[in-house]
Amino acid sequence: LESRAVALPVSLSSPSKLSIERQLVDQLRRLIKHGALFPGARLPSSRMLADDLGCSRTPIVAAYDRLVAEGYLLSRPRSGLQVATRMAASPPARKVSRGEVIGLSQRGRELADTQQRLGLRSAQMPGHPSIEGFPFELWGNLCTRAWRRPTSALVWGDDPAGYLPLRQAIAAHLRMVRGMVCDAEQIIVTSGTRHGADLAARVLLDPGDQVAIEDPGWPAWQVLASHGATLRPVPMDDEGISVEGLARLAPSARMVAVTPSHQFPTGVAMSHRRRLDLLDRARKQQMWILENDFDSEFQYSGEPLSALRSLDEDRVIYLGTFSRSMFPSLRLGYMVLPRHLVETFLQARSTIDGFPPMMLQPVMAAFLEEGHLARHVRNMRRLYKARHASLVAALRRHFGDRIEIVPTCGGLTLTVMLRQGCDVALARDARACGLSAYPFSATAVETTPRPGLVLGLAELPEDHVDAMVARFAALSAPASAVGMSLPA
Amino acid sequence: LESRAVALPVSLSSPSKLSIERQLVDQLRRLIKHGALFPGARLPSSRMLADDLGCSRTPIVAAYDRLVAEGYLLSRPRSGLQVATRMAASPPARKVSRGEVIGLSQRGRELADTQQRLGLRSAQMPGHPSIEGFPFELWGNLCTRAWRRPTSALVWGDDPAGYLPLRQAIAAHLRMVRGMVCDAEQIIVTSGTRHGADLAARVLLDPGDQVAIEDPGWPAWQVLASHGATLRPVPMDDEGISVEGLARLAPSARMVAVTPSHQFPTGVAMSHRRRLDLLDRARKQQMWILENDFDSEFQYSGEPLSALRSLDEDRVIYLGTFSRSMFPSLRLGYMVLPRHLVETFLQARSTIDGFPPMMLQPVMAAFLEEGHLARHVRNMRRLYKARHASLVAALRRHFGDRIEIVPTCGGLTLTVMLRQGCDVALARDARACGLSAYPFSATAVETTPRPGLVLGLAELPEDHVDAMVARFAALSAPASAVGMSLPA
Numbered sequence: 006l007e008s009r010a011v012a013l014p015v016s017l018s019s020p021s022k023l024s025i026e027r028q029l030v031d032q033l034r035r036l037i038k039h040g041a042l043f044p045g046a047r048l049p050s051s052r053m054l055a056d057d058l059g060c061s062r063t064p065i066v067a068a069y070d071r072l073v074a075e076g077y078l079l080s081r082p083r084s085g086l087q088v089a090t091r092m093a094a095s096p097p098a099r100k101v102s103r104g105e106v107i108g109l110s111q112r113g114r115e116l117a118d119t120q121q122r123l124g125l126r127s128a129q130m131p132g133h134p135s136i137e138g139f140p141f142e143l144w145g146n147l148c149t150r151a152w153r154r155p156t157s158a159l160v161w162g163d164d165p166a167g168y169l170p171l172r173q174a175i176a177a178h179l180r181m182v183r184g185m186v187c188d189a190e191q192i193i194v195t196s197g198t199r200h201g202a203d204l205a206a207r208v209l210l211d212p213g214d215q216v217a218i219e220d221p222g223w224p225a226w227q228v229l230a231s232h233g234a235t236l237r238p239v240p241m242d243d244e245g246i247s248v249e250g251l252a253r254l255a256p257s258a259r260m261v262a263v264t265p266s267h268q269f270p271t272g273v274a275m276s277h278r279r280r281l282d283l284l285d286r287a288r289k290q291q292m293w294i295l296e297n298d299f300d301s302e303f304q305y306s307g308e309p310l311s312a313l314r315s316l317d318e319d320r321v322i323y324l325g326t327f328s329r330s331m332f333p334s335l336r337l338g339y340m341v342l343p344r345h346l347v348e349t350f351l352q353a354r355s356t357i358d359g360f361p362p363m364m365l366q367p368v369m370a371a372f373l374e375e376g377h378l379a380r381h382v383r384n385m386r387r388l389y390k391a392r393h394a395s396l397v398a399a400l401r402r403h404f405g406d407r408i409e410i411v412p413t414c415g416g417l418t419l420t421v422m423l424r425q426g427c428d429v430a431l432a433r434d435a436r437a438c439g440l441s442a443y444p445f446s447a448t449a450v451e452t453t454p455r456p457g458l459v460l461g462l463a464e465l466p467e468d469h470v471d472a473m474v475a476r477f478a479a480l481s482a483p484a485s486a487v488g489m490s491l492p493a
Numbered sequence: 494l495e496s497r498a499v500a501l502p503v504s505l506s507s508p509s510k511l512s513i514e515r516q517l518v519d520q521l522r523r524l525i526k527h528g529a530l531f532p533g534a535r536l537p538s539s540r541m542l543a544d545d546l547g548c549s550r551t552p553i554v555a556a557y558d559r560l561v562a563e564g565y566l567l568s569r570p571r572s573g574l575q576v577a578t579r580m581a582a583s584p585p586a587r588k589v590s591r592g593e594v595i596g597l598s599q600r601g602r603e604l605a606d607t608q609q610r611l612g613l614r615s616a617q618m619p620g621h622p623s624i625e626g627f628p629f630e631l632w633g634n635l636c637t638r639a640w641r642r643p644t645s646a647l648v649w650g651d652d653p654a655g656y657l658p659l660r661q662a663i664a665a666h667l668r669m670v671r672g673m674v675c676d677a678e679q680i681i682v683t684s685g686t687r688h689g690a691d692l693a694a695r696v697l698l699d700p701g702d703q704v705a706i707e708d709p710g711w712p713a714w715q716v717l718a719s720h721g722a723t724l725r726p727v728p729m730d731d732e733g734i735s736v737e738g739l740a741r742l743a744p745s746a747r748m749v750a751v752t753p754s755h756q757f758p759t760g761v762a763m764s765h766r767r768r769l770d771l772l773d774r775a776r777k778q779q780m781w782i783l784e785n786d787f788d789s790e791f792q793y794s795g796e797p798l799s800a801l802r803s804l805d806e807d808r809v810i811y812l813g814t815f816s817r818s819m820f821p822s823l824r825l826g827y828m829v830l831p832r833h834l835v836e837t838f839l840q841a842r843s844t845i846d847g848f849p850p851m852m853l854q855p856v857m858a859a860f861l862e863e864g865h866l867a868r869h870v871r872n873m874r875r876l877y878k879a880r881h882a883s884l885v886a887a888l889r890r891h892f893g894d895r896i897e898i899v900p901t902c903g904g905l906t907l908t909v910m911l912r913q914g915c916d917v918a919l920a921r922d923a924r925a926c927g928l929s930a931y932p933f934s935a936t937a938v939e940t941t942p943r944p945g946l947v948l949g950l951a952e953l954p955e956d957h958v959d960a961m962v963a964r965f966a967a968l969s970a971p972a973s974a975v976g977m978s979l980p981a
Contacts, residue, residue, distance in 0.1 A: 141641055
């Protein structure tokens with residue numbers, strides 16, 4: 006990784022009125038804006054740059070963090086820091102105010118603000134799968150098999166629901182791995198969970214409608230607000246979203262959006278009793294349930310819980326994705342719809358974007374039909390379970406009772422809560438030690454943010470996890486001091 | 494094709510109170526609803542079924558047409574009639590009215606109604622490319638090359654603008670084939686023109702905003718209305734959209750959506766003078782221009798015209814697609830944005846669906862970089878030009894002055910206008926003779942529909958086009974009688 010980093014043409018003036026951090030930020034910003042640092046260029050590690058410049062790592066880490074926050078740099082798993090593509094060489098705010106140019110719409114401004122406020126880059130969210138052991142050789146061969154002499158169904162396929170054999174394979178897969186009974190007619194192929202949520206919002210919500218969401222919760226539910234719905238945060242407890250809170254805080258919500266298998270960010274699996282209560286409430290309140298079932302494939306312990314969709318086929322819109330069981334850039338998901346909604350969703354989809362791209366669909370269909378996904382998920386479950394256990398053990402060993410590990414049955418992330426301190430700074434320390442970490446408080450909407458960390462576990466190298474956590478524990482030891490390094 | 498058709502378990506009672514057409518419609522509807530005819534099943538040709546049943550083709554064609562109109566059957570180029578996927582075995586209206594089920598949103602109902610009213614299945618729209626001669630062998634090999642040992646950029650790539658090498662290749666391609674200067678930073682990869690229009694509407698339009706569209710025009714602009722914009726149809730003349738009409742009918746429009754290279758459905762290429770007038774008007778009115786530049790690759794005669802985008806980089810949102818130069822199921826498009834809008838569009842896209850699926854992007858990038866698309870387009874242009882000429886010649890020969898051929902410089906469709914008659918019935922006759930045809934009147938929004946046909950030319954077999962047109966001319970000869978067979 007280090008060998009692919011660019012040489013940074015920066016230098017420090019000393020003595021200077023400006024801090025080292027400030028000097029670095031200014032110089033790097035300028036280099037990126039002017040295109041001297043090209044998009045995608047990899048930055049040297051803070052250690053490497055500290056050696057070059059003859060200074061400590063602290064101001065370098067701080068400068069890098071600021072540039073990430075400003076969007077100049079991206080922090081990517083496995084490839085370190087890179088220059089962000091879209092900032093380079095085109096300072097966007099510069100050219101806007103030519104008197105003649107019309108403004109954005111109100112909605113457009115809100116969309117952009119949302120994203121900026123959240124500051125969410127999916128790369129910074131933990132929960133990426135590991136791609137070790139993904140059978141790319143086989144995947145490549147399946148691609149060729151489908152496309153070298155494609156059937157006319159592949160070349161002309163324009164079904165707004167997606168390629169039928171893929172939908173059949175998804176139905177069979179859900180029956181097998183999730184115990185869910187549905188048929189291919191109820192499935193729509195999407196380009197991911199967010200795309201499915203977007204479609205559901207367009208068909209089921211009007212501007213001003215209320216949508217209840219879990220608080221803290223999955224930030225990407227913001228897509229529902231992009232159609233003018235009002236999001237109503239409802240507190241979580243250790244069985245899932247509070248149904249009493251839902252009745253009190255969002256009594257007229259037309260939809261509730263949940264992640265019941267492995268709630269993001271708490272890791273809580275919604276209890277069976279809570280599932281029944283939620284469905285009961287949804288019936289009383291005439292409310293749709295949007296079920297994002299991610300990580301249900303990766304359960305390590307406990308009784309498997311039925312999907313909400315399996316408990317009520319008429320009221321639940323089920324969202325699934327292959328991005329976490331395959332690899333992140335795949336962007337292939339699906340929704341399972343109540344039978345009476347299928348026709349309307351297909352008509353809406355026809356108007357909006359026609360039909361899903363075919364390229365990927367026969368390849369995924371074959372991968373499912375031939376049992377490769379089932380096998381891969383089995384292997385990954387074993388691997389993740391071991392990594393989960395190593396991470397828990399290392400955290401217990403090196404942090405003791407400074408942290409509280411939230412009990413969970415599975416998933417690609419582990420959540421730990423802190424007694425005190427600033428979790429933004431702590432997440433930064435964790436990342437500096439090679440861990441994938443996200444501050445828990447950043448996922449809170451209205452609840453008072455407790456400090457905590459959501460840690461990615463899929464990519465942890467078992468041989469090094471103990472050393473990494475030890476380093477992290479040492480770095481963050483003066484827990485009260487950590488709070489002071491919070492960027493202004 | 495015929496060999497893959499299913500055997501239809503239908504029979505005729507004779508004598509019967511019901512017409513043959515009615516008997517067939519009833520029996521086929523039942524078979525499809527109950528799943529005895531499975532989704533995707535191919536129907537025998539009307540000739541084949543007429544032989545089986547010992548009746549004439551006329552009632553069979555009529556029954557098939559009705560079932561297509563009702564959505565039970567799909568008519569697909571090169572594969573004939575098929576059972577529609579989503580009707581089979583799941584009568585959608587049946588289960589809706591369980592008192593407890595909540596209704597759709599107002600917006601959802603409108604979306605579905607729009608699609609139903611238009612009755613548009615992309616398969617029925619002419620303008621599909623020919624896939625003869627597409628180098629699938631090579632395409633399959635490029636897939637394998639990209640995916641058997643993918644780089645980490647492919648596996649992790651999450652840029653909301655799309656894969657950088659693809660955007661660079663698109664920029665180079667546009668420079669080469671379209672003389673357009675833009676850079677990769679201004680390009681966003683989409684899943685087609687409609688997807689790009691959808692994104693533009695979300696960023697640039699608020700509910701209630703006016704959007705001017707060409708009348709008659711491209712039906713898929715309805716996607717703009719799905720966000721609450723009001724579409725204002727503006728008449729076309731032989732130089733393009735009427736700018737005088739625009740000023741009069743949509744004086745406060747915030748956007749105008751046009752297809753200037755080869756207007757759908759008239760085939761008119763917007764004159765250079767008109768382009769300048771439109772841009773002038775857009776500046777005065779502070780209006781965005783949405784330019785759908787389809788078919789610009791396939792110009793057979795005349796001077797090439799600059800894209801609107803090349804004449805004004807700050808006001809035009811340019812939409813391009815590869816679905817017409819490659820193959821229809823590809824669903825890969827792009828937009829070229831004014832520099833000052835890029836950042837906002839990327840933020841919006843991050844919220845809405847994250848980033849485009851990676852699978853296809855490196856393959857397309859290689860296909861462009863290695864010059865395969867340029868070569869394929871060159872070959873296809875030659876082929877289409879010849880087919881265009883044969884179709885024009887055959888129409889002149891067999892229809893004489895019963896029709897008027899709209900002069901055009903290129904494109905995958907040819908538009909002919911009729912002196913009188915019902916173009917819906919005529920399009921049906923044309924399809925029965927193997928031609929791809931769409932009634933001109935179905936594309937009119939508010940203008941009085943003139944009868945006419947939009948004919949697909951890309952797939953016409955040159956050796957048979959004369960015979961096909963001759964048959965069509967004979968079938969439609971009693972032009973006034975045709976009007977009577979219009980379905981109720």
